[in-house]
Structures are given as C-alpha cells and as structure tokens.
Amino acid sequence: xxxxxxxxxxxxxxxxxxxxxxxxxxxxxxxxxxxxxxxxxxxxxxxxxxxxxxxxxxxxxxxxxxxxxxxxxxxxxxxxxxxxxxxxxxxxxxxxxxxxxxxxxxxxxxxxxxxxxxxxxxxxxxxxxxxxxxxxxxxxxxxxxxxxxxxxxxxxxxxxxxxxxxxxxxxxxxxxxxxxxxxxxxxxxxxxxxxxxxxxxxxxxxxxxxxxxxxxxxxxxxxxxxxxxxxxxxxxxxxxxxxxxxxxxxxxxxxxxxxxxxxxxxxxxxxxxxxxxxxxxxxxxxxxxxxxxxxxxxxxxxxxxxxxxxxxxxxxxxxxxxxxxx
Amino acid sequence: xxxxxxxxxxxxxxxxxxxxxxxxxxxxxxxxxxxxxxxxxxxxxxxxxxxxxxxxxxxxxxxxxxxxxxxxxxxxxxxxxxxxxxxxxxxxxxxxxxxxxxxxxxxxxxxxxxxxxxxxxxxxxxxxxxxxxxxxxxxxxxxxxxxxxxxxxxxxxxxxxxxxxxxxxxxxxxxxxxxxxxxxxxxxxxxxxxxxxxxxxxxxxxxxxxxxxxxxxxxxxxxxxxxxxxxxxxxxxxxxxxxxxxxxxxxxxxxxx
Numbered sequence: 001x002x003x004x005x006x007x008x009x010x011x012x013x014x015x016x017x018x019x020x021x022x023x024x025x026x027x028x029x030x031x032x033x034x035x036x037x038x039x040x041x042x043x044x045x046x047x048x049x050x051x052x053x054x055x056x057x058x059x060x061x062x063x064x065x066x067x068x069x070x071x072x073x074x075x076x077x078x079x080x081x082x083x084x085x086x087x088x089x090x091x092x093x094x095x096x097x098x099x100x101x102x103x104x105x106x107x108x109x110x111x112x113x114x115x116x117x118x119x120x121x122x123x124x125x126x127x128x129x130x131x132x133x134x135x136x137x138x139x140x141x142x143x144x145x146x147x148x149x150x151x152x153x154x155x156x157x158x159x160x161x162x163x164x165x166x167x168x169x170x171x172x173x174x175x176x177x178x179x180x181x182x183x184x185x186x187x188x189x190x191x192x193x194x195x196x197x198x199x200x201x202x203x204x205x206x207x208x209x210x211x212x213x214x215x216x217x218x219x220x221x222x223x224x225x226x227x228x229x230x231x232x233x234x235x236x237x238x239x240x241x242x243x244x245x246x247x248x249x250x251x252x253x254x255x256x257x258x259x260x261x262x263x264x265x266x267x268x269x270x271x272x273x274x275x276x277x278x279x280x281x282x283x284x285x286x287x288x289x290x291x292x293x294x295x296x297x298x299x300x301x302x303x304x305x306x307x308x309x310x311x312x313x314x315x316x317x318x319x320x321x322x323x324x325x326x
Numbered sequence: 327x328x329x330x331x332x333x334x335x336x337x338x339x340x341x342x343x344x345x346x347x348x349x350x351x352x353x354x355x356x357x358x359x360x361x362x363x364x365x366x367x368x369x370x371x372x373x374x375x376x377x378x379x380x381x382x383x384x385x386x387x388x389x390x391x392x393x394x395x396x397x398x399x400x401x402x403x404x405x406x407x408x409x410x411x412x413x414x415x416x417x418x419x420x421x422x423x424x425x426x427x428x429x430x431x432x433x434x435x436x437x438x439x440x441x442x443x444x445x446x447x448x449x450x451x452x453x454x455x456x457x458x459x460x461x462x463x464x465x466x467x468x469x470x471x472x473x474x475x476x477x478x479x480x481x482x483x484x485x486x487x488x489x490x491x492x493x494x495x496x497x498x499x500x501x502x503x504x505x506x507x508x509x510x511x512x513x514x515x516x517x518x519x520x521x522x523x524x525x526x527x528x529x530x531x532x533x534x535x536x537x538x539x540x541x542x543x544x545x546x547x548x549x550x551x552x553x554x555x556x557x558x559x560x561x562x563x564x565x566x567x568x569x570x571x572x573x574x575x576x577x578x579x580x581x582x583x
Contacts, residue, residue, distance in 0.1 A: 003445040173443060180442035180449070181456050184421070184429040191418035198378060198412075200404035200433030200496050209439070255420075 009172045016164045023160035031160075035228050037268045038163035039221045042170045044248035044264040045257055046217030051246065052255035053178050054210040055190030056117065059125040060132030061218050061245045064105040066237035067135060068219025069226040070145055072101030073154050076227065080155065094157035098166075098223040105219025106212045108135075113211035117204065132242050139234040150233035151226075158228035166224065170217050175257055177213075186210055190255070240295075247298055251305060253312025262314060270294065329392055331356050331532050332377070332408075332500055337386035339376060346372045347556040349386070354500065359526050359533045361547035361564075363540075365576055368553040370536040371413055374502050377534075378410050379403040391499070405433055409498035411489040413505045413536075417477045423488060424473045427460045430495035460495065466528070467491050467521070483514040490525065500532045501525065507539045515539060519546050544568065552576065 023031065043061060050058045075097035080090060116127040145151050177183040185206045188196040193203050226232045244267070252263030271294045277283065278291040290296055305313070330353035337350045347369045354360050362370050375381045377388060379400040388395050395403050409430075418426050441449040464470045467487050472480060477488060486506055493501055503522065507515050523546055526533050537543045543550060544564040552560040552567060554576040560567055567573055 003450065006445055176445060177439070177442055181428055181432055181453060182435055182437075182439060182442040184425060185432050187421060187425075188418050188429045188432075191420050192416050194380070194400075195412065195416035195418065196429075197400035198404060198410050198416075199430040199492065200401050201429070202399070202401045 005172060005176055009168060012168045013165050016161050016168065020159060020161035033268060033272055034160065035158060035163050035224075037265050038160075038167045039225050039228075040245070040248060040264040040268050041167040041261050042217050042221040042224070043245045044252065044260045045167070045170045045174055046214040046221075047245050048249045048252070048255065048257060048260045049174050049178070049186070050210045050214045051249050052253075052260070053174075053183075053186045053190060054207060055254075056207055056210070057121055057125040058128045058211065058214070059239075059246060060112075060128035060130070060135075060242055061214070062237040062239070062241035063128075063132035063135040064109055064215040064218035065222035065225070065241070066139060066232075066234070067108045067215075068098075068101035068105040068222030069232050069237070070101075070139060070151065070222075071104035071219070072097040072223030073151055073226045073232060074145065075100050076154055076157070077151075090155065090157065094227060095162070098162075098220055098227075101223035101226075102216045102219035105222065106216035109212045109215025110208065113208045113215075117207040117211060129239060129242070132237075132239055136234045136238055139237075148234070150231055152231040154227050154230050156228060156230055158224045163224055163228075166217075166220050170220075171257060171261065173213070173217075178257075187255075243298075247302065250302065251313055253314045256312060256314050259312055259314025263312075270297075330354060331358075331391060332534075333387075333389045334373075334377075335387040335389070337373075337376060337383045337388060339372060339381055340384045345556055347376065347383075347553075350553070350556070350558055351386075352551050352558065352561065354532050354534060356499070357526065357530055357532050359522070359535065359546060359548050361543040361550035362534060362536045362553065363538070363543055363550060363567075364553035369556040370553055371504060372556075373553070374410060374504055374534075374536065377403075377502065378408060401433070404496055404498075407497070407499035408502065409493035409496045409500075410502040411486070411493055411504055411506060413508065415485050415489055417485060417489060417492070419476075419478050421477065422474050423464070423469060423477050423480065424460060426477050426488060427463060427492050427495045428456060430492045431456045431459060433496060463491050463495060483510055483517070486510070486518070487521065490521070494525065494529060494531075498529075498531050500534065501529075502534045502536075504536050505538060506535070507537055507542045515542055518542065522546055 026034065043065065047058065047061045050056050076094060080093050112128070112131050116124060119127055139145060140148055178186060185196070185201045188199065188201050189203050189206045196203050248264045248267050249260055251267065252260030274291040274294055274297065278288045280288070332354040334350055334352050337347060338345065339347045350373065362373060364370055372381065376383055377395070379395060379398050382397060390406055390408060395406065418429060421429065435452065437448055437452055461470065464473060469484065469488060469491065472484065477485065480488060490503070490506065507518055510518060519542055522533060522535065525531070535543065535547060547564060549562065550564060550567045551558055552573050559572045559576060560570045562570070
C-alpha cells in the first residue's frame with residue numbers, strides 16, 4: 001500500500017504546495033525562468049521515454065506541445081469565465097483543461113504514432129519533424145484559434161505548484177513504468193526488437209504506448225505554458241523548440257531520467273546566462289556575439305559531448321543500475 | 327501416437343528467385359529432442375524464422391498444437407509456447423543478467439500498466455513472484471552470482487546459457503536452439519549437451535536443435551532431419567543418418583565414378 005515511490009511523490013507534492021506560498025516573493029524574471037524549468041522538465045522527461053528508453057527518434061515533440069497548448073486554451077477561454085462564478089472554481093476548470101489538452105495531444109500522438117512507428121531512426125525523425133511542421137502550418141491557418149495573430153486572453157493560472165506537481169508526476173510515471181517488469185518491455189524494444197518479439201513482447205504496442213504517453217505530457221506542458229505566458233503563437237512550437245527538447249534528452253543521457261532533469265534545468269538557465277554574458281562590455285566582441293547565438297553553443301556542446309561522452313553527461317547504461325530500479 | 331506438437335507440411339519459402347526452403351515436412355512430438363542439420367546455407371535458420379513467424383511461408387502449412395501459426399506476429403507465436411535462441415547471440419545488451427530474464431516474464435504478467443503506476447499490493451506481490459521465478463531459473467543454470475552483472479560482460483558460454491534461460495522464462499512447450507555450441511570449447515560443449523538434455527527433462531519441453539557440431543547433435547538428438555539446399559534429404563536416428571549415403575554426399579561431396 002505504502003510503496004516508497006508513492007510516499008515520495010506525495011511528500012514532493014506537499015513540499016511544492018508549501019513552497020508555492022513563497023514563490024510570490026521571487027522577482028518576475030526569475031519566476032519566469034523557474035516555471036520554464038518545470039515545463040522543460042515535463043517535456044524532456046516525457047520525450048526521454050520515447051528517445052531514451054524505447055530507442056525511437058522523435059523530433060516533433062513541440063507539435064504535441066502545441067496541440068496541448070491550443071486545446072487547453074480553447075477550453076479555458078470557452079468555459080473558464082462562464083463557469084468561474086458558478087459551481088466549478090477556476091482552478092478546477094484550469095486543471096481539467098490541462099488534462100483535456102494532454103488527452104488531445106495523446107490522441108494526436110496515437111494518430112501519428114500508429115502509422116509512423118513502423119519507421120526507424122532517421123526516417124521516424126523526418127516523419128515526426130514533418131508532423132511538427134504540419135501542426136504549426138494548420139495552426140497558422142486556423143482562424144478560430146487566432147491563426148497568425150496567435151491566441152491570447154487566457155488567465156494566468158499556471159503557478160509554481162501546478163508546474164512542479166506535473167513535473168513530479170511525469171517523473172513518477174516514467175520511473176515507475178520503466179522500473180517495473182511491464183516497463184522492461186520499452187528497454188527490450190530499444191535493445192533488440194527481434195529478440196524482444198521472440199520473448200513475447202508486442203513491440204508495436206510498446207512503441208505506440210511510449211509515444212502516446214510522451215505526447216500526453218507534452219500536451220500538459222503546452223497547457224501550462226499557455227496559461228503562464230497568456231499568449232501563444234504557432235511559431236513558438238516550431239522545429240527549433242523540438243530540437244531544444246531533444247538536446248536536453250541527449251545531453252542528460254538517453255534513458256537517464258535524473259540526468260535529463262538536470263540537463264533540462266541547465267539548458268533553461270543557459271540562454272539567460274548567455275544573455276547576461278553578451279552584455280559584459282569587457283569581453284571581446286566576437287565572444288559576445290557567440291554568446292548571443294545559443295544555437296552555435298548548442299551545436300558545439302553536442303559535438304563535444306558526442307566525442308567525449310556519447311552516453312550523455314549522466315548516462316550510465318550498466319545493468320546494475322537498471323536492476324536496482326524496481 | 328498423439329498428434330505432433332509441431333508439424334511442418336510441405337513448407338516452401340521463396341525470396342525472389344531463390345527457393346530457400348522447398349517442400350519441407352517434418353514433425354516434432356511433445357518432449358522430443360530433434361536435430362536439424364545441413365551444410366552451410368542449407369536453410370536451417372530460415373526454418374527457425376518460419377516457425378517463429380519472422381518469415382511467412384510462400385506455400386505449405388505450419389501447425390503448432392493443432393493450430394496454424396502462419397501469418398501471426400512473432401510475439402504471438404511465443405505466447406503460444408515456442409521460444410528460441412539466436413545463432414548470433416541477441417541478449418538485451420544494456421540490461422543486467424537478471425533483467426534479461428525478467429523481460430521474458432513480461433508476457434505472463436497478469437497486471438498491466440495501471441498496476442505498474444499505482445504500485446499497489448498486487449503489483450508488489452507479482453513483482454516478487456517474478457523475481458523468485460527468475461532467481462530459480464538462474465539458480466538452476468548456476469548464474470545466480472552473475473545476477474547484477476551486465477550481460478555483455480559474461481563469458482561467451484555463459485551468454486549462450488543465459489539466452490537459453492531467457493527463452494525458458496517464457497515457459498515454452500517447444501524450444502528452438504540455433505547453434506548453441508557455436509564458438510564453444512570441448513568442455514563447454516560437453517556441459518551444453520548435459521544442459522540441453524537436462525532442460526528437456528526438467529521443463530518437459532520439446533527441443534529443436536540446429537547445430538554444426540556433429541558430436542553434439544549425434545550425442546543427444548533422438549531423431550535428426552538433414553537439409554541440403556532447402557530440401558530434406560534424410561530423416562532418422564543418429565545411427566541411420568551417420569550411414570546415409572546422401573548425407574555423406576551432401577557434406578563431403580560425391581566420389582568420382
């Protein structure tokens with residue numbers, strides 16, 4: 001009944017609820033970064049289930065984030081105000097809308113995943129990238145959702161508690177799933193699909209399941225993002241956003257949740273840090289320009305990482321660790 | 327005699343213009359230990375891939391326990407009770423010895439994803455049950471000490487043994503072993519022979535053995551099928567096979583007239 005990971009989850013949620021009261025004291029700038037960290041943790045830990053544990057290469061995670069962001073915003077805009085004064089309070093509407101956005105994204109993940117997961121490696125990456133661009137393209141034309149003007153007017157419901165509560169739930173789900181005998185199927189698919197099938201594992205089911213779960217969490221992250229920024233635009237969910245998330249997974253170590261959490265945190269802070277660096281006037285001109293363009297540093301970071309630690313900063317694929325993860 | 331466990335009936339598979347297996351028929355009864363031999367490229371591994379659903383036969387029927395397995399996905403065929411090992415070892419490289427075997431218990435899980443997430447008492451009980459099963463299997467094959475080792479770090483012979491353990495964890499009625507003695511030294515081969523016979527008796531499963539090493543095949547198989555160029559050229563007891571002129575011709579070539 002009182003399994004360790006469950007107690008840990010409840011304790012974490014209570015801590016966040018407590019901490020949430022002090023979050024108001026943080027300056028808006030740092031608060032923005034803090035929420036960004038939480039959202040990126042949800043995105044990266046979810047994607048790690050697909051790219052890390054199941055060994056498929058999805059490169060369109062921002063597309064599912066977009067589905068969640070737009071779906072939940074549409075829900076709160078439509079039902080949020082009318083019900084706010086009625087039976088349901090606004091927080092309940094917000095959480096239901098988040099879950100709705102997550103389910104919408106999961107459905108999109110199912111529709112995309114079933115046909116495209118027949119592909120492997122680069123081919124799957126290209127298809128998911130295409131889906132990302134298509135969803136962006138559709139949103140740019142969708143008049144009821146603001147099209148090119150973007151969608152705004154949502155209330156700011158996303159706070160410290162909800163962001164990090166969902167981050168904790170994502171981590172709980174991924175770790176508990178992967179650690180169970182049921183979840184060993186994901187790793188088996190990654191390691192050797194033919195052997196996995198021969199051991200009675202339905203590889204298609206596991207691939208689609210990983211994809212749908214990751215899409216669900218991306219949808220939640222999208223909803224949190226939309227109700228924090230209070231304005232969303234199709235360009236905010238483009239290919240570069242997907243790459244950001246993939247970089248977090250690779251940097252943290254494919255299939256290492258703790259590493260991915262750290263990487264998501266570092267890579268959320270890094271652009272802000274670089275922005276500060278680029279203003280130091282005593283630095284040489286060229287260095288300040290490099291600092292301004294984080295993509296240059298990202299690519300350098302990845303090249304150095306691939307050469308020196310291909311398993312990721314924290315990656316560690318030894319059997320010993322895995323078997324202790326029960 | 328009862329209906330055979332596995333029955334291949336005029337099975338043919340064609341890859342483009344190449345007939346890899348032609349009109350092959352043979353049967354395996356419950357608990358039998360059958361050998362499948364033939365020169366390189368005779369189609370032995372293809373037969374394995376046909377039985378386990380990796381390939382689909384162009385013609386002919388394959389029935390297991392009176393039901394056809396043709397057209398089913400490999401994981402479904404495994405669930406029906408056919409497990410295999412691979413010619414070139416295919417363990418899950420990133421998993422420990424314990425987890426490799428645990429993964430094979432996956433298909434017998436009674437509780438699914440919701441239990442893995444809720445982590446209730448039923449889940450814990452089942453995980454403990456699986457752990458006990460795995461440890462029992464590792465114990466039987468004396469791999470207990472290696473439980474937490476990375477499977478890639480095991481000596482070659484142990485890796486082959488682990489593959490057999492993993493296949494047994496699916497609780498098969500028929501075990502297909504693809505060249506289990508490949509790359510083993512004579513001592514390891516002798517061990518392996520004992521192990522296969524032991525497996526057959528202890529787990530009561532039938533075994534189909536593909537092997538190049540004649541000493542191993544002749545030493546343990548009850549009956550042997552010989553393939554050459556995808557066709558069966560002989561069937562019989564080890565003694566019959568050893569003296570069959572067609573088999574000798576296939577392996578050593580014909581004498582000049």
